[in-house]
Amino acid sequence: MTYYIKADKFFYPYHTLSGGYLEIKAGKFGKHMQEVPEDAEVKDYTGYWIAPGLVDTHIHGFDGADVMDGQTELLDKMSQGLLRGGVTSWIATPLTGEHERLREVCEVVGNYKPAITGAKIQGLFFEGPYFTTQHKGAQNPAYMTDPNVQEFANWNQAAHGMIRKIAVAPEREGSIEFIRALTNRGITVALGHSDATLAQATAAVEAGATVFVHTFNGMSPFNHREPGMVGAALSLPNTYAELICDGHHVHPTAAKILIQSKGTAHTVLITDAMRAAGMPDGDYMLGEFPVRVEGGAAHLKEGNSLAGSVLMLKDAVKNVVDWGIATPEEALMMATLTAAKSVNIDERCGQIKEEYSADFIVLSPDMQLAEVYVDGERAI
Numbered sequence: 087m088t089y090y091i092k093a094d095k096f097f098y099p100y101h102t103l104s105g106g107y108l109e110i111k112a113g114k115f116g117k118h119m120q121e122v123p124e125d126a127e128v129k130d131y132t133g134y135w136i137a138p139g140l141v142d143t144h145i146h147g148f149d150g151a152d153v154m155d156g157q158t159e160l161l162d163k164m165s166q167g168l169l170r171g172g173v174t175s176w177i178a179t180p181l182t183g184e185h186e187r188l189r190e191v192c193e194v195v196g197n198y199k200p201a202i203t204g205a206k207i208q209g210l211f212f213e214g215p216y217f218t219t220q221h222k223g224a225q226n227p228a229y230m231t232d233p234n235v236q237e238f239a240n241w242n243q244a245a246h247g248m249i250r251k252i253a254v255a256p257e258r259e260g261s262i263e264f265i266r267a268l269t270n271r272g273i274t275v276a277l278g279h280s281d282a283t284l285a286q287a288t289a290a291v292e293a294g295a296t297v298f299v300h301t302f303n304g305m306s307p308f309n310h311r312e313p314g315m316v317g318a319a320l321s322l323p324n325t326y327a328e329l330i331c332d333g334h335h336v337h338p339t340a341a342k343i344l345i346q347s348k349g350t351a352h353t354v355l356i357t358d359a360m361r362a363a364g365m366p367d368g369d370y371m372l373g374e375f376p377v378r379v380e381g382g383a384a385h386l387k388e389g390n391s392l393a394g395s396v397l398m399l400k401d402a403v404k405n406v407v408d409w410g411i412a413t414p415e416e417a418l419m420m421a422t423l424t425a426a427k428s429v430n431i432d433e434r435c436g437q438i439k440e441e442y443s444a445d446f447i448v449l450s451p452d453m454q455l456a457e458v459y460v461d462g463e464r465a466i
């Protein structure tokens with residue numbers, strides 16, 4: 087089946103096209119054209135914009151479900167729910183946990199076959215367990231250990247090779263060797279939940295690490311005499327910096343400084359959302375920890391540390407535009423192509439391109455999400 091989308095703007099990777107029609111053919115993107123055949127089916131979105139479906143590369147849960155639950159039907163629930171956030175591709179993110187439990191979660195995700203149309207799981211991101219207790223955040227230090235290549239290999243085997251990214255604290259013993267080994271296998275290594283110095287973070291990047299996990303949060307802060315992990319994220323070229331733009335995790339001015347330093351080609355908007363995302367305020371669990379959600383933020387009941395977020399990615403995109411720190415083009419780039427590139431999945435999602443799956447969103451000019459399409463079919 088072939089049809090054509092008519093809209094005011096189409097957000098391509100490196101330019102925005104005004105007006106015209108986008109061909110959708112057998113569930114894939116076709117050409118952009120100014121005229122269509124006389125008898126063509128046209129979906130008229132005059133007054134709206136067309137952008138690639140959003141890509142969330144760091145998300146734990148949604149709609150009351152969590153990756154750590156390790157249940158196929160809950161992965162379906164998350165995938166369906168994430169469409170409301172404009173997300174059409176996501177990287178399922180387990181927490182630091184008991185190591186055998188992580189293997190079981192890998193098996194469930196590795197064997198997952200969607201029962202419904204929803205956002206597509208494009209891999210796994212292991213946020214832990216190779217972290218430091220000084221910046222544990224909402225993660226359980228009881229399970230934090232030094233990196234182990236064989237242990238990782240066992241997890242990835244259980245996941246049928248779906249682990250795309252793993253985060254480590256570079257000051258942990260054996261981290262440099264671990265980073266080299268995984269980078270050689272094509273795995274993206276990220277740095278986070280760490281008290282590393284600038285020198286330690288730089289050594290990790292030189293060994294192959296390329297991503298900083300939720301920059302500013304869970305890492306040694308910037309100081310003019312010891313720039314720390316934040317200084318490394320701001321200054322090291324050819325690395326990606328994740329950023330949570332919910333207005334709670336990072337002040338808009340700090341977000342502006344990061345985007346100015348890294349550029350939109352190396353800043354990745356993420357949610358780090360936990361199971362309460364998409365749900366009403368109340369009491370929830372993040373891993374083994376009780377969490378209270380109110381006022382758009384999730385905090386641990388004990389210690390009051392931020393515990394992930396309840397952010398939807400569509401709102402992160404809108405926020406950076408509303409804060410005046412990014413144009414719509416820049417905001418969408420950070421939540422689509424840049425995100426996909428950061429974990430090497432840009433050959434399958436994150437951009438409007440001929441022969442790519444027609445996963446796209448319809449936006450109003452004030453950045454409100456109107457509709458979502460997956461494989462050329464309207465999903466919401």
